Amino acid sequence: MTTLTRARTGPFAADYAALKAAAWLTPARERAWERLQEAASPSERRGNERWKYTDVRPLTSVPYRLAHAGALPGLAEVKKIAPWDDAWTTLTFVDGHFAPALSTEPTGRVAAGRLATATASVQSLLEARLAKVQAIDEEYFTLLNTAFLSDGAYVHVPDNAVEERAVHLLFIASPATSPRVAHPRTLVIAGKNSQSKFVESYVSLADSDQHFSNAVTEFFLDDGAQVEHYRILAENEKSHHIGNTRVHHMANSRFNSISFAIGPAIGRNDHHALIDGPGAETNLSGLYMTTNGQHMDNNISVNHEKPHGTSRQYYKGILAGKSRAVFSGIVVVKPGADKTFADQKDLNLLLSPGAEVDTKPSLEIFADDVKCFHGATAGHVDLDTLYYMRSRGIGLEAATQMLIRGFAAEVVERIKLPALARYVEGVTEKMLPEFRLEVPK
Amino acid sequence: MTQRITVSREKGIEDKSYKWGFVTDVDTDLAPKGLNEDIVRFISTKKAEPEWLTEWRLKAYRYWTKMEASAGAPKWAKVEHPPIDYQDMYYYAAPRSKDDRPKSLDEVDPEMLLAFEKLGVPLKEREQLAGVAVDAVFDSVSVATTFKETLKKLGIIFCSFSEAVQNHPDLVKKYLGSVVPTTDNFYAALNSAVFSDGSFAYVPPGVRCPVELMTYFRINTEGSGQFERTLIIADKGAYVSYLEGCTAPSRKTTQLHAAVVELIALDDAEIKYSTIQNWFPGTKDGKGGVYNFVTKRGKAAGRNSKISWTQVETGSAITWKYPSVILQGDNSTGEFYSVALANNRQQADTGTKMIHIGKNTKSTIVAKGISAGYGCNTYRGQVKIMPGADNATNSTRCDSLLIGPKCVVNTVPYIEVRNPTARLEHEASTSKVSDDQMFYLQSRGLSSEDAQHMIITGWSREVIKELPFEFAVEANQLLKVSLEGAVA
Numbered sequence: 001m002t003t004l005t006r007a008r009t010g011p012f013a014a015d016y017a018a019l020k021a022a023a024w025l026t027p028a029r030e031r032a033w034e035r036l037q038e039a040a041s042p043s044e045r046r047g048n049e050r051w052k053y054t055d056v057r058p059l060t061s062v063p064y065r066l067a068h069a070g071a072l073p074g075l076a077e078v079k080k081i082a083p084w085d086d087a088w089t090t091l092t093f094v095d096g097h098f099a100p101a102l103s104t105e106p107t108g109r110v111a112a113g114r115l116a117t118a119t120a121s122v123q124s125l126l127e128a129r130l131a132k133v134q135a136i137d138e139e140y141f142t143l144l145n146t147a148f149l150s151d152g153a154y155v156h157v158p159d160n161a162v163e164e165r166a167v168h169l170l171f172i173a174s175p176a177t178s179p180r181v182a183h184p185r186t187l188v189i190a191g192k193n194s195q196s197k198f199v200e201s202y203v204s205l206a207d208s209d210q211h212f213s214n215a216v217t218e219f220f221l222d223d224g225a226q227v228e229h230y231r232i233l234a235e236n237e238k239s240h241h242i243g244n245t246r247v248h249h250m251a252n253s254r255f256n257s258i259s260f261a262i263g264p265a266i267g268r269n270d271h272h273a274l275i276d277g278p279g280a281e282t283n284l285s286g287l288y289m290t291t292n293g294q295h296m297d298n299n300i301s302v303n304h305e306k307p308h309g310t311s312r313q314y315y316k317g318i319l320a321g322k323s324r325a326v327f328s329g330i331v332v333v334k335p336g337a338d339k340t341f342a343d344q345k346d347l348n349l350l351l352s353p354g355a356e357v358d359t360k361p362s363l364e365i366f367a368d369d370v371k372c373f374h375g376a377t378a379g380h381v382d383l384d385t386l387y388y389m390r391s392r393g394i395g396l397e398a399a400t401q402m403l404i405r406g407f408a409a410e411v412v413e414r415i416k417l418p419a420l421a422r423y424v425e426g427v428t429e430k431m432l433p434e435f436r437l438e439v440p441k
Numbered sequence: 442m443t444q445r446i447t448v449s450r451e452k453g454i455e456d457k458s459y460k461w462g463f464v465t466d467v468d469t470d471l472a473p474k475g476l477n478e479d480i481v482r483f484i485s486t487k488k489a490e491p492e493w494l495t496e497w498r499l500k501a502y503r504y505w506t507k508m509e510a511s512a513g514a515p516k517w518a519k520v521e522h523p524p525i526d527y528q529d530m531y532y533y534a535a536p537r538s539k540d541d542r543p544k545s546l547d548e549v550d551p552e553m554l555l556a557f558e559k560l561g562v563p564l565k566e567r568e569q570l571a572g573v574a575v576d577a578v579f580d581s582v583s584v585a586t587t588f589k590e591t592l593k594k595l596g597i598i599f600c601s602f603s604e605a606v607q608n609h610p611d612l613v614k615k616y617l618g619s620v621v622p623t624t625d626n627f628y629a630a631l632n633s634a635v636f637s638d639g640s641f642a643y644v645p646p647g648v649r650c651p652v653e654l655m656t657y658f659r660i661n662t663e664g665s666g667q668f669e670r671t672l673i674i675a676d677k678g679a680y681v682s683y684l685e686g687c688t689a690p691s692r693k694t695t696q697l698h699a700a701v702v703e704l705i706a707l708d709d710a711e712i713k714y715s716t717i718q719n720w721f722p723g724t725k726d727g728k729g730g731v732y733n734f735v736t737k738r739g740k741a742a743g744r745n746s747k748i749s750w751t752q753v754e755t756g757s758a759i760t761w762k763y764p765s766v767i768l769q770g771d772n773s774t775g776e777f778y779s780v781a782l783a784n785n786r787q788q789a790d791t792g793t794k795m796i797h798i799g800k801n802t803k804s805t806i807v808a809k810g811i812s813a814g815y816g817c818n819t820y821r822g823q824v825k826i827m828p829g830a831d832n833a834t835n836s837t838r839c840d841s842l843l844i845g846p847k848c849v850v851n852t853v854p855y856i857e858v859r860n861p862t863a864r865l866e867h868e869a870s871t872s873k874v875s876d877d878q879m880f881y882l883q884s885r886g887l888s889s890e891d892a893q894h895m896i897i898t899g900w901s902r903e904v905i906k907e908l909p910f911e912f913a914v915e916a917n918q919l920l921k922v923s924l925e926g927a928v929a
Contacts, residue, residue, distance in 0.1 A: 047516070047517065049517075335846070335847075338846075348858070350858060350860075350861035350863075351861060352861055353828060353860060353861055355859075355861060356857070356858065356859045357856075357857075357858045358855070358856065358857045358858075359856045359858075359867075360853070360854060360855050360856065361854065361867070361869075362851065362852055362853040362854065363841075363850070363851060363852040363869065363871055364849075364850075364851045365841070365843065365849065365850040365851070365871050366849050367843075367846060368843035368844065368845055368846050368848065368873045369843075369846075369873055370843070370871060370872065370873070371870075371871075371872050372870065372871040372872070373868075373869065373870045373871075374852065374867075374868075374869045375866075375867055375868045375869070376854070376856055376865070376866075376867040377864075377865055377866050377867070378826075378856065378858040378863065378864075378865045379861075379862075379863060379864040379865060380861045380862050380863075380864070438861070439862075
């Protein structure tokens, strides 16, 4: 508690008091700041089930100050570190501040822009959804984000709109001399029977500065809406990242998401889906690759409140060095949510004796007519397979890399945007030499 | 053995479905209600225990008092119950005849024998039993022990815990608390302070115990907690199979049961521990019943040792129980087979822990949970692979069956891997009894209840087949009786 109390009253308080934001955002901010004082501390180690395997004290003990707008990087520089496709509509934020020079105007029927400059008609549309998606948003980090809500991205896909052009929400951390925090915020409203695609990426310009991204992304899917979503977390190895994704499903809506996470010293992918209409479907998959002393936590929950829902979780992890990965997935099936189908899977490849994986795929079922499954595996690359390959003249390193590539491919191959697939493959290839097999003696 | 199912009822709560609910009038020797250092000393003195054991109890008591004052009982389990008043309970209840312990069955209090007969513990039918030696614990004090002579010839010690303290103090001192330390958890600390009796078994090196050792627990005195302590040691190369059955009469008040079981298997030894637990589950609307907070743990200490837990849990208002194995020796094996049932208002939070420390250790978990009525059934398990456990493997399968729209099923597995050469597989499923299977069986003339029972029997076979034969028959019957009237 002590570190958190310091964090609340220390640098955060000064920054909060000094922050200027649009008037329409003020009620939500003030409410969040107030609730924040009461929120359970994520750094509490005893009986804190939501943070059981992730100790956030290294994060909460850093005196993070709010990042101010600085010099913008060039487009060529951005293209080197972030996924990019000229065909996408891109909204870029540098340290939480909108960067028009690195952004493109939306075309077609999709409305996209900044929260800070939203017109009155857009405001009234967003106000009904912003920071109101779910009760779980009483969490410390989501409240913190809302308290610092001064800008962010919004996307509104009108009813029946079918948009082939992906919207890219790009959040860049520029080089920092002292520890800096940004609170990226996104709200997406997908109208009835609409179809849309999103890429959400988080990257750092510098390799070794320390910054903290505390992101919140909210999706509201109206009846029959279909959303394809990609989340790329590729910030530097010193950074801290807490990513909260909240998806609210109305009837027959569908959300397909792939998360790709490498990078931060402490990373948390906190994804919560609420099945609030019959027949909704949520398919979540992810690949996390960690090395050195990294810590990556996937906290995935799906709440089935209405019948005929489907949810799938498919996560794969590759761990090297002294890194640690966590998967805690939970599926809750509420009374009356009959005919629910839910599946959870977490598969892990451990490459070194220092790596650790903690996985907890749990189910809470309050209805009887359901089909729910979960599974988890952890283990080395198959030594027999490796032997087979080596006996045919493939070197240890090449053989290991082939097996890792194959393991990762099951998630990577699901990416349907060619430019993004190339980016992920490129990043993975570049990392592979760091993912060496260490056989214990 | 199956006659145990058909015993008659006497008084207690009028609950037709609980056939084991009868109260026996035996004069009991009660210590005053409440818990303090004096009571702990009283129990210890009553049992003429050596100084070190009294101190051991007191240490546990002091630790428990500290816990009670700070965090209290653990709150992480998915069970709900009113707070337990530990001062409103008897901590010692023994049949009066204790001081002049009977030498043979003829000397045993006939009323008590009748009680056992109703339970179906066939003390009088030893010949028929052939293969089961019974050390019956009646309100915590061992009443009669059979087959002792046969076992004695082989050097096997099988007696009540109090006898072991008197006759084999070295063994008790060496192993007591070595697997479940007094400070392990709230209920284990409580048990360590006030345990009244229990069973003790020691199988010497290279001996294969020819019979299945069996203890039958029964809570009799109203308002008394049962705190038994079991300690089983299989020395190098030994084998023992141990059976435990539990029953309590119907009582309006709730009863607390906080037992501790410790198993130790040395090099090449194997211990198989089977439990059928049908303590009084409370009435249909959740009145009464046993609160079962049990700590069971085995240490596969030696190379190539093996510990296997099999449990069928149909009783108790609350079950809080995680029979675990510490796989310390290289190449050691741990197994956990469980069927847990929660009907009406029962709550079961049960599972296992497999802690892999040694190299090439292997564990298997098969857990089946059935939830019916307003029952709440939680599988909670942990598989932990420590850094030194090279080539450890674990396979976990846990399935849940839902009967009726109001029941609850939770699955909470914790998997922690710190060694890359380990291989773990965890699989779980939750579903209701298949409509197709029900339709198929009913179209062939089975009633819905019989059809459901048949499906459940098949579904839980993987676990039941691990039980010794007589127990398996009883387990199937128990599942049927416990689910009476619960058809989706």
